[in-house]
Amino acid sequence: MMKTGTRTRQRIMAQALQLFNERGTDAVSLRDLAQALGISHGNLCYHFANIDALIGALYEELADHMSKLVSGAVASAETISPGQGLGFVRLSFEKLFDYRFLLLDFVRIMRRLPEVKARYQELASVRRQQFGLLLAALHAGGWLKEESFQGQYALWAEQALLMGDFWIASGEILYTGDPADRISHYVKVFTASLAPLLTEQGLQDIGWGKE
Amino acid sequence: MMKTGTRTRQRIMAQALQLFNERGTDAVSLRDLAQALGISHGNLCYHFANIDALIGALYEELADHMSKLVSGAVASAETISPGQGLGFVRLSFEKLFDYRFLLLDFVRIMRRLPEVKARYQELASVRRQQFGLLLAALHAGGWLKEESFQGQYALWAEQALLMGDFWIASGEILYTGDPADRISHYVKVFTASLAPLLTEQGLQDIGWGKE
DNA sequence: TGTATTTTAGTACAAATGTTCTAAAATTGT
DNA sequence: ACAATTTTAGAACATTTGTACTAAAATACA
Numbered sequence: 001m002m003k004t005g006t007r008t009r010q011r012i013m014a015q016a017l018q019l020f021n022e023r024g025t026d027a028v029s030l031r032d033l034a035q036a037l038g039i040s041h042g043n044l045c046y047h048f049a050n051i052d053a054l055i056g057a058l059y060e061e062l063a064d065h066m067s068k069l070v071s072g073a074v075a076s077a078e079t080i081s082p083g084q085g086l087g088f089v090r091l092s093f094e095k096l097f098d099y100r101f102l103l104l105d106f107v108r109i110m111r112r113l114p115e116v117k118a119r120y121q122e123l124a125s126v127r128r129q130q131f132g133l134l135l136a137a138l139h140a141g142g143w144l145k146e147e148s149f150q151g152q153y154a155l156w157a158e159q160a161l162l163m164g165d166f167w168i169a170s171g172e173i174l175y176t177g178d179p180a181d182r183i184s185h186y187v188k189v190f191t192a193s194l195a196p197l198l199t200e201q202g203l204q205d206i207g208w209g210k211e
Numbered sequence: 212m213m214k215t216g217t218r219t220r221q222r223i224m225a226q227a228l229q230l231f232n233e234r235g236t237d238a239v240s241l242r243d244l245a246q247a248l249g250i251s252h253g254n255l256c257y258h259f260a261n262i263d264a265l266i267g268a269l270y271e272e273l274a275d276h277m278s279k280l281v282s283g284a285v286a287s288a289e290t291i292s293p294g295q296g297l298g299f300v301r302l303s304f305e306k307l308f309d310y311r312f313l314l315l316d317f318v319r320i321m322r323r324l325p326e327v328k329a330r331y332q333e334l335a336s337v338r339r340q341q342f343g344l345l346l347a348a349l350h351a352g353g354w355l356k357e358e359s360f361q362g363q364y365a366l367w368a369e370q371a372l373l374m375g376d377f378w379i380a381s382g383e384i385l386y387t388g389d390p391a392d393r394i395s396h397y398v399k400v401f402t403a404s405l406a407p408l409l410t411e412q413g414l415q416d417i418g419w420g421k422e
Numbered sequence: 423t424g425t426a427t428t429t430t431a432g433t434a435c436a437a438a439t440g441t442t443c444t445a446a447a448a449t450t451g452t
Numbered sequence: 453a454c455a456a457t458t459t460t461a462g463a464a465c466a467t468t469t470g471t472a473c474t475a476a477a478a479t480a481c482a
Contacts, residue, residue, distance in 0.1 A: 026237060030441095039460075152403060155400055158403075172318050173317070174335055254430045
């Protein structure tokens with residue numbers, strides 16, 4: 001039991017992800033989606049009662065991917081270098097880009113799905129702590145300068161969260177370069193926010209050293 | 212001629228701004244708005260054909276305010292100090308917050324109103340140049356360090372645009388402090404991104420110096 | 423004051439969307 | 453192979469929303 005069913009469910013989610021990313025959640029109706037899939041919209045409603053249920057399911061999918069990424073990074077946090085940290089940032093950015101509709105419509109989705117908002121807030125709080133751990137580890141390894149003013153690291157974490165969540169939205173409007181370089185570009189912008197905090201050793205590690 | 216009319220138009224825009232900020236543009240219909248104003252929705256349509264026309268008009272209003280602010284800042288750009296620059300940032304942030312619905316729904320609005328998107332992209336390009344001028348002026352005044360790597364200033368400008376556009380959206384989800392301190396908080400986050408580029412003299416000027 | 427114009431209210435209509443329901447078809451497990 | 457369950461298609465319904473239209477009211481102007 002439940003075999004073709006789950007397969008259909010996954011087909012629906014994959015197609016929804018694609019359409020959401022292309023047009024935005026508010027420009028995709030259940031009927032549009034059913035038509036794109038070649039199934040009846042009655043059938044679609046059997047699997048997902050409405051658009052919000054689909055969004056919720058896709059958020060869960062992204063959250064699963066992200067927490068796997070995070071647990072991988074945390075495992076090696078003790079001995080991490082800035083370059084490795086930024087490698088993790090790139091992987092995160094790539095995954096977020098796969099689910100970009102969520103971040104392009106961030107506020108509206110969070111307003112409409114309070115349970116997603118609550119889960120995201122937890123996640124953000126965890127990420128904040130992890131940034132703290134990461135910075136502490138980098139500092140211990142001699143990669144990071146001392147704070148040049150009180151609370152600098154915490155404020156940097158704030159920036160990092162903001163940029164991590166909204167680089168896609170900003171790029172959707174302002175990025176005009178080669179689409180293939182988009183993620184790299186924003187990893188670079190992100191890196192530039194960290195760079196001033198790094199020691200010369202740290203800059204060398206990410207390849208931005210003096211010589 | 213046209214006296215009570217323009218007054219009504221302004222009343223509509225003021226009420227729309229309030230409702231949009233509270234609920235988001237997609238949760239406000241012409242009928243909701245008419246009801247809140249105590250007028251018929253037929254009348255409302257006489258002034259604004261649809262929600263998009265209202266959004267466009269409010270964007271123009273914000274753009275006017277912002278360009279006045281910008282021309283004021285540009286006038287004193289030659290002799291500007293970091294503290295004055297951040298004062299301008301605060302004024303900008305306050306004005307943006309008044310029209311926050313635009314930034315909370317940024318991507319969706321830009322997708323739906325291509326003419327607004329085009330105008331915004333021009334504005335962003337101007338702002339980018341102004342950041343460049345600002346940084347050059349600060350550097351000339353001895354407030355700013357040399358670039359510690361190639362392209363650092365340009366990348367900082369990129370960050371500044373991103374944060375300037377999305378601090379409101381981020382705060383809508385994540386900020387849990389005193390609402391009255393919200394703008395100050397994000398000015399501080401913004402400041403923290405500039406601080407590592409400042410000379411000791413620059414840090415003194417913004418009150419973040421060593422002693 | 424009287425006429426032309428602008429503004430307003432109210433109604434009606436069309437399109438889209440989420441939602442519900444029924445019955446047929448397919449699949450599963452015994 | 454048969455019964456139970458899941459899945460699917462399709463129709464029907466209610467609601468919302470933008471839009472258009474008409475006629476009355478208010479206003480401006482000469």
